[in-house]
């Protein structure tokens with residue numbers, strides 16, 4: 001009896017692991033089974049990692065919460081068996097503040113010369129300068145979606161990498177000081193590119209001299225309910241094939257409603273220095289919403305970027321897609 005139940009459970013689990021993709025044959029659309037090769041991404045676990053970061057408070061560089069959360073990220077990566085590199089750098093912000101920044105890198109299978117790079121920013125913005133209430137403009141954001149979502153998905157990816165080794169080595173980088181860009185209320189903003197300071201630094205000073213990867217995937221704001229990801233323009237310019245690989249995989253897994261098959265505009269983000277300076281073809285999976293004036297979620301850079309805007313379904317769609325891309329790679 002127990003044996004039969006186990007067999008039945010295995011059969012049902014294998015059904016769950018398949019998704020229906022759509023395929024056009026002789027001008028008619030047919031469903032075909034796609035067999036997932038990656039282990040299942042656990043969205044409860046990813047959600048927990050997002051919530052855990054938010055609970056530290058805003059992760060603004062030079063604060064206690066930033067220090068405590070950074071320590072947590074290092075300890076998690078170590079627990080999941082990664083070789084961890086910490087890159088510390090003093091980086092000058094738009095207003096002259098020196099940010100004690102910390103890029104955190106977890107390497108899986110570090111001796112494998114063929115590598116995939118996965119990244120997200122872990123800092124949060126010190127200003128809610130898009131908040132409808134001007135009183136909040138100097139209040140830090142909570143960064144549930146803007147920061148913690150990408151890191152949360154990647155921590156769950158890290159947990160799984162430890163359990164089953166893919167063909168390629170994987171590096172996960174949590175970049176610091178992405179979101180300290182010049183605020184809207186700053187009138188005499190000095191020229192220069194003040195976003196993405198941590199990734200700019202790493203791209204010029206990689207943790208391993210001459211570091212290369214086959215390709216890179218950036219996750220930014222990947223937790224909102226019903227998020228939509230368009231094929232971002234800079235990603236297409238530098239890494240067209242990777243965009244198609246990722247969006248095609250999402251479609252195969254049944255996540256086409258999130259990974260929209262349409263071109264999007266260009267967004268300044270951590271994939272820019274990785275493409276331009278490190279020359280690793282890299283894409284940005286970033287939520288774009290044409291119904292808001294910012295183009296991002298309505299709560300973007302406001303005091304409302306909290307856990308109520310995080311959906312396990314979206315985390316699952318993104319996490320399973322990234323895992324599938326990693327485990328399919330030969």
Ligand code: AHN
Nearest residue numbers: 146179195220267268269
């Ligand atoms: C700019 O707003 C210039 N770029 C979007 C990058 C970003 C900010 N991602 C999260 N916060």
Ligand code: ZN
Nearest residue numbers: 125146179301
């Ligand atoms: Zn931001």
